[in-house]
Amino acid sequence: MIDATTGLRLVPHAVSMRRETDALYLTSDVPADPVAGRTLDWLHRWAAEAPDRVFLSERAGASWRDVTYAEALIYVRAIAAALIAREMGPETPIAILSGNSVDHALLSFGAQYAGVPTVPLAEQYSLIPEAHGRLTYVLGKVKPTMAFTDDAGRYAAALKLAQFDGMEVVATATEGASRDVTAFADLLATEVTDAVDARHETVGPDTVAKILFTSGSSSDPKGVLTTQKMMCANQAQMASVLPFLKDRPPRICDWLPWNHVFGGSHNFNMMLANCGTLVIDSGKPTKKAFADTVRNITERPGTLAFNVPVGFSMLVHEMRDNAALREAYFRDLDLIFYAGASLPQEVWTALEDMAREVRGRLPLMISSWGMTETAPATIMLHEPIGRSGVIGVPLPRTEIKLLPDDEMRCELRVKGPNIMPGYYNDPDKTAEALDDEGFLITGDAVRFVDDADPDRGLTFDGRVSEDFKLLTGTWVQAGKLRLDALERLHGLVQDVVICGHDRDAIGLFIIPRPDQVHGDNSSEGAVIDPTLQAEIEERMRDMARAATGSAKRISRAIILAEPPSLKDGEITDKGSLNTRKIITRRAELLERLYDNEDPALIRV
Numbered sequence: 001m002i003d004a005t006t007g008l009r010l011v012p013h014a015v016s017m018r019r020e021t022d023a024l025y026l027t028s029d030v031p032a033d034p035v036a037g038r039t040l041d042w043l044h045r046w047a048a049e050a051p052d053r054v055f056l057s058e059r060a061g062a063s064w065r066d067v068t069y070a071e072a073l074i075y076v077r078a079i080a081a082a083l084i085a086r087e088m089g090p091e092t093p094i095a096i097l098s099g100n101s102v103d104h105a106l107l108s109f110g111a112q113y114a115g116v117p118t119v120p121l122a123e124q125y126s127l128i129p130e131a132h133g134r135l136t137y138v139l140g141k142v143k144p145t146m147a148f149t150d151d152a153g154r155y156a157a158a159l160k161l162a163q164f165d166g167m168e169v170v171a172t173a174t175e176g177a178s179r180d181v182t183a184f185a186d187l188l189a190t191e192v193t194d195a196v197d198a199r200h201e202t203v204g205p206d207t208v209a210k211i212l213f214t215s216g217s218s219s220d221p222k223g224v225l226t227t228q229k230m231m232c233a234n235q236a237q238m239a240s241v242l243p244f245l246k247d248r249p250p251r252i253c254d255w256l257p258w259n260h261v262f263g264g265s266h267n268f269n270m271m272l273a274n275c276g277t278l279v280i281d282s283g284k285p286t287k288k289a290f291a292d293t294v295r296n297i298t299e300r301p302g303t304l305a306f307n308v309p310v311g312f313s314m315l316v317h318e319m320r321d322n323a324a325l326r327e328a329y330f331r332d333l334d335l336i337f338y339a340g341a342s343l344p345q346e347v348w349t350a351l352e353d354m355a356r357e358v359r360g361r362l363p364l365m366i367s368s369w370g371m372t373e374t375a376p377a378t379i380m381l382h383e384p385i386g387r388s389g390v391i392g393v394p395l396p397r398t399e400i401k402l403l404p405d406d407e408m409r410c411e412l413r414v415k416g417p418n419i420m421p422g423y424y425n426d427p428d429k430t431a432e433a434l435d436d437e438g439f440l441i442t443g444d445a446v447r448f449v450d451d452a453d454p455d456r457g458l459t460f461d462g463r464v465s466e467d468f469k470l471l472t473g474t475w476v477q478a479g480k481l482r483l484d485a486l487e488r489l490h491g492l493v494q495d496v497v498i499c500g501h502d503r504d505a506i507g508l509f510i511i512p513r514p515d516q517v518h519g520d521n522s523s524e525g526a527v528i529d530p531t532l533q534a535e536i537e538e539r540m541r542d543m544a545r546a547a548t549g550s551a552k553r554i555s556r557a558i559i560l561a562e563p564p565s566l567k568d569g570e571i572t573d574k575g576s577l578n579t580r581k582i583i584t585r586r587a588e589l590l591e592r593l594y595d596n597e598d599p600a601l602i603r604v
Contacts, residue, residue: 005384006364008244008334012383013393013455024402024410026454032396033236035417038203038228039269040076040113046275047073053249055271056102058280059296067102069275072109075188079110082190083146084199086168088116092145093211095138096120097158100258100280101150103172103184105268108210108258110187112228113196115203118210119144119223120259126158130567137220138213139163141425146170148184152177205229211424212261212372215572223424224261230375231265233417235273237395241382242364244334245274251332252302255281255293255311261376262339267306285311294318294325301328304335305363309343312336316350330358336365342460342483343367343388344490367391369460373433373440375418381457390449392457401439402446409461409477412446413439445479466579468501474551476506478579485554488543492516492536495564497579498554499593505550507593508557509582510536511564522561525589526600532559533602540604557602558593560586 003010014029036042046053051070058065067075088094094111096104096118104120111118119142125135126149135158146168149155153176159169160178169181207228213221239245252271256263271278279300283293285308293315307315319326336351348365355362364384369391370376379400381392394400398416405411419440422430435441443465449456462479469475478498485496485508493516497509512532521528540554547553564570569581583590592598 003364003384005362006334007361008364009247010364010383011241011243013457015393015454017454022403024404026394026400026402028241028394028396028398030240030396033240035229035236036232036273037205038112038207039209039231039272040109040200040203042272042275043069043073043076043109046272050249050275053275054277056105056278056280057300058100058102059282064300065102067106072106075106076109076113077192077196078190079107079187080113080199081192081196082187083111083114083116084195085190086145088114088145090115090117090208093117093119093142095142095144095147096149096259097123097126097135097147097155098150099123100255100263101172102280103150104148104258105278107148107170107184107187112203112209114199115207117208119213120210120264121213122257122259124566126155128566129157132158132161134221136161136163138223142211142223152181203228205232206421210264212259212264214372215576222426222429224372224420225422225424226261226265226375227421230418230420231269232273233397234265234375234377235269237397237416237418238270238377238380239273240396241380242335245270248303250274250276250303250334251279252276252304252306253279253281253297253300254302254306255284256306256308261370261372262306266370266376270304285314290314290318294322298325298328301331301333303332304337305329305333306337306339309338309347312338312343312351313347316347316354319354326354327358330355330363333359333363336363338367338388339370344487345388346490348388369412369444369446369458371440371442373420374414374416375420378414378416378418379446379458385457389459390457391446391460393455399439401435401437408451409445409447411464412442412444414442415439445477466498470500470506470550471502471504472550474549476500476551481506481552481554484552485543488539489536492532492539495577497577497582499583499590503594505555505594506553508554509586509589509593510557510559511577512559517559523600525561525586526592526598527559527561528600529559537602537604540602544604555604556593558589558598558600559602560589 011030015026016029017026046069052068054066055069055072056067108118124131148170151173152171156178170184171181172184174181174183205228208225209228210226211223212226213223254267258264281293281296283289352362366381368377369379378398379392380395381390401413402410415438443463445461445464446458447461462477466478467475482498493510494513495511500506516532518529518531544553568585570578572578
């Protein structure tokens with residue numbers, strides 16, 4: 001149907017639910033689209049049907065480097081030939097050290113064409129010496145045969161690690177290398193023989209395309225085996241409920257890193273599956289790199305916009321005074337999609353207001369739920385809802401299992417063709433990940449928007465594993481409480497950590513926005529800033545007055561002087577907080593949080 005609000009062809013939510021003993025099971029009633037056999041089947045199709053359409057684009061100095069679908073297929077087959085000539089296959093992975101680039105994309109597809117897994121890694125593993133431990137752990141576990149970087153000089157320090165001894169290193173730029181490297185151009189120059197077609201015929205739905213490592217917030221990173229079937233099924237599932245993706249080729253200008261499933265599988269494959277164009281945004285939602293994002297979007301905006309909430313927040317702030325960016329961003333926009341956290345309602349409302357101003361109607365604004373282990377989309381909102389915080393309903397061919405507690409908060413488990421077969425070389429962790437019915441145990445919690453109407457969808461309600469008990473025995477749902485605190489303290493804080501395990505009250509570690517701290521009045525790791533403390537105290541009093549019970553009442557807080565440390569494991573490679581590590585590492589501050597005489601304490 002054509003939706004009156006957005007003007008897009010959409011499919012309304014339609015869910016079936018059954019109850020068995022203590023569990024609820026939900027499935028979608030939407031007919032599912034057919035599933036491609038392999039990702040590169042899409043590339044073959046579009047190279048034949050739309051050979052001159054730009055598939056990949058990246059900034060190259062003052063201009064842009066564009067690669068069409070026809071060119072991409074030629075390059076991919078040459079790379080596959082180079083890998084086959086090196087006798088590489090399913091047991092000889094390629095580690096990718098650098099971030100998003102056209103050559104990164106071509107190598108990934110060339111490897112998939114030849115059935116060689118890639119292991120894309122976070123840039124900081126290589127670029128930050130303190131993070132080299134993560135790099136050596138992954139390399140030691142996977143033992144790749146080849147490594148790729150876009151700039152051997154920039155990655156020279158990492159490439160000196162012993163784990164690279166005996167490994168072929170391929171680089172786009174070779175100047176300044178700390179060891180012998182192969183030029184990426186040499187792979188592209190490889191002659192394509194009949195062996196390439198013969199090898200590609202051996203690639204099927206169960207072939208591992210890549211190994212994506214989780215962020216390792218509570219243990220060592222786990223390698224998620226990501227198969228062709230997982231990626232192809234997931235694109236078919238999403239196209240089933242968002243049919244407008246097939247009505248015209250989509251376009252994105254996207255920064256989300258490819259070592260994560262959101263950018264590297266969800267967004268990337270959506271462009272390939274639908275004959276779209278992927279403009280690689282060299283910027284990021286950080287103070288240093290955001291100007292590049294503004295420039296890239298202004299020059300090459302998308303029809304779809306994917307981002308995390310902080311990225312949308314920065315865009316809204318910039319677009320208030322940047323008419324050119326605002327016009328470019330909304331001019332042709334069909335979809336705004338956020339993930340990673342709940343989008344603040346004021347940001348949602350600002351995006352709606354700007355969209356109406358520029359084009360007279362709203363894009364579809366939605367979110368989703370998924371994990372690295374689910375390829376990722378499993379639950380998705382696919383109709384207009386007008387508010388933030390809803391993750392949607394099951395996608396076609398998936399089944400979700402809900403285990404409700406006494407308050408109808410439900411532990412979430414999932415099953416479907418987009419779910420991983422297991423973790424790389426880790427049968428014990430794989431076995432622990434599944435329940436006795438074969439559902440993936442996610443550790444996340446959800447609630448129904450309306451208990452009487454499952455078609456209204458679900459909201460995310462935190463991590464079950466983050467919950468804890470107070471001394472009174474009362475359970476605290478830390479994930480949900482954190483989101484509430486962030487909403488109340490918006491504009492003052494970057495993030496918060498909920499504390500209180502085995503204590504008599506709930507407290508906060510507050511990570512302040514740097515522009516809100518006045519002067520340098522730190523005291524052994526805590527900020528003493530009367531102005532900021534007073535503002536936070538006032539808002540916390542409002543929160544406390546609205547709280548219903550001790551499990552929702554935050555009574556104390558301390559402002560952290562030192563931001564979370566990547567080196568010490570307080571930040572995951574996804575940029576999220578490792579709350580367990582923060583609380584453990586800052587044990588002295590935790591004690592001060594419960595010292596009523598401490599001058600840094602904010603108490604209500």
